[in-house]
Amino acid sequence: MDDNWLTQARRGLLELCILNLVHHEEVYGYQIVKRLTKVPGLVISVGTVYPLLSRLKREGFLSGELVESPQGPARRTYRLTPLGKRHLLEINRAWRDITGAVHQFMVPPGRSAP
Amino acid sequence: MKPRTAEAARLEKDYLDRVRTALAGRDPAEIDDVLLSLREHIEEEVGPDGDEEVRLSRMAAVLERLGPPESYAPEIPERPSFPPPPPAPAAPEARGTAELLDRVWIGYFISILGLYVPIVDLPLCNLIGSIVLAAVLLPSADDEFRGAGRFAAAGAALLLGIGLVGFAALAVRELILLAVPLLFAQVACGILTYWKLMGRTAAVVLAAGLPGLAERLQRSRQAYVVYCVVLFVVLFATGAVLGVAFGGRRGSPIWWAGFLFLPVTWFFGWRLVLRPLSAARAALASPLPSPAAYRV
Numbered sequence: 001m002d003d004n005w006l007t008q009a010r011r012g013l014l015e016l017c018i019l020n021l022v023h024h025e026e027v028y029g030y031q032i033v034k035r036l037t038k039v040p041g042l043v044i045s046v047g048t049v050y051p052l053l054s055r056l057k058r059e060g061f062l063s064g065e066l067v068e069s070p071q072g073p074a075r076r077t078y079r080l081t082p083l084g085k086r087h088l089l090e091i092n093r094a095w096r097d098i099t100g101a102v103h104q105f106m107v108p109p110g111r112s113a114p
Numbered sequence: 115m116k117p118r119t120a121e122a123a124r125l126e127k128d129y130l131d132r133v134r135t136a137l138a139g140r141d142p143a144e145i146d147d148v149l150l151s152l153r154e155h156i157e158e159e160v161g162p163d164g165d166e167e168v169r170l171s172r173m174a175a176v177l178e179r180l181g182p183p184e185s186y187a188p189e190i191p192e193r194p195s196f197p198p199p200p201p202a203p204a205a206p207e208a209r210g211t212a213e214l215l216d217r218v219w220i221g222y223f224i225s226i227l228g229l230y231v232p233i234v235d236l237p238l239c240n241l242i243g244s245i246v247l248a249a250v251l252l253p254s255a256d257d258e259f260r261g262a263g264r265f266a267a268a269g270a271a272l273l274l275g276i277g278l279v280g281f282a283a284l285a286v287r288e289l290i291l292l293a294v295p296l297l298f299a300q301v302a303c304g305i306l307t308y309w310k311l312m313g314r315t316a317a318v319v320l321a322a323g324l325p326g327l328a329e330r331l332q333r334s335r336q337a338y339v340v341y342c343v344v345l346f347v348v349l350f351a352t353g354a355v356l357g358v359a360f361g362g363r364r365g366s367p368i369w370w371a372g373f374l375f376l377p378v379t380w381f382f383g384w385r386l387v388l389r390p391l392s393a394a395r396a397a398l399a400s401p402l403p404s405p406a407a408y409r410v
Contacts, residue, residue, distance in 0.1 A: 029151045030158045047185035050151040051137075054144050075154060 010042060014052055016095055017042065019080065019088045022062060028075040029053055053078065061087050116160055122173035126156060132183035148186065155180070 021032060029050065036044040056062040061084035064076045130149055137145045159176040160168045
């Protein structure tokens with residue numbers, strides 16, 4: 001398999017995963033990394049997530065707020081902004097369209113490609 | 115912040131410095147943001163606050179899980195990595211139904227045009243057809259209409275020529291001679307356009323409208339009713355068939371032309387077809403005058 005293709009695909013989808021993850025609740029960065037790296041299929045590295053969180057914040061899709069934690073140091077929690085919510089709707093729709101279209105060409109498991 | 119041993123603190127600082135170097139060239143605020151996130155992450159990984167210092171081995175394990183500092187550099191692309199959403203296509207089934215309805219509608223419109231005009235005035239049909247085709251079909255011409263569009267363009271050009279000559283002839287009567295060949299050409303072109311669009315439908319409608327046939331049909335009320343029913347059934351059926359063959363897109367000019375043309379066609383259809391037919395029927399039903407009536 002072409003590793004470069006897979007890496008690029010994963011990176012592209014990481015934004016989709018993060019925004020969907022943050023959509024449900026306020027999450028702090030460490031939690032995001034832990035949840036994403038726990039999913040084996042995504043193969044996410046920490047070095048990918050934090051820069052992406054920073055970029056999403058810079059682009060106005062996420063807002064970060066420093067919250068004091070009783071267990072340890074202050075944690076920065078991320079929340080989806082209204083712009084981020086609109087963006088999430090768009091990319092979720094795009095993802096459904098793309099996957100729907102790609103599935104039409106997928107070779108079923110157990111059958112060799114022509 | 116949990117205390118570190120000197121070696122652990124140095125290793126951590128070295129790691130963060132290398133990340134900073136890897137991110138060199140980026141916005142300083144972004145770099146600080148990433149480093150702050152990393153410090154938070156390291157703090158979470160080394161465990162809860164306590165008196166015990168974080169040793170070198172512990173710090174090394176944490177940093178190893180973070181990955182090499184150089185891996186941070188390419189992760190901040192200048193543009194969003196996710197592709198922009200493509201325009202959502204209409205559902206195939208809905209588009210198919212809408213397209214079919216449009217085509218039936220257009221076919222219906224064309225059939226109405228063909229219902230009464232051949233009976234009343236074929237040259238008039240050619241004029242109207244040329245105008246309609248040139249004004250409506252040609253601008254929205256696609257592959258389906260391209261052939262008819264060329265005819266329409268020629269018809270429209272001839273019509274324009276006739277119009278100009280006609281206006282000129284109002285001032286100089288001799289110029290009317292110039293209009294004659296143009297008129298013939300326009301009629302010929304109009305007939306071609308008309309037949310190109312109408313095809314077999316025109317033949318059916320024209321045949322149904324022949325005066326002789328109409329006269330025979332009107333001798334009997336039952337035959338006349340059957341004739342009208344058949345005519346309208348043929349009209350709608352051929353409208354559907356023609357629509358499928360020559361239809362256009364919903365919202366296209368031809369659709370609106372058909373919509374606006376409907377009351378007009380029905381009005382003139384009644385004035386020019388049904389009323390004369392009724393008058394003819396009444397005349398046929400009345401007794402013929404005796405030959406003596408014509409004597410002076």
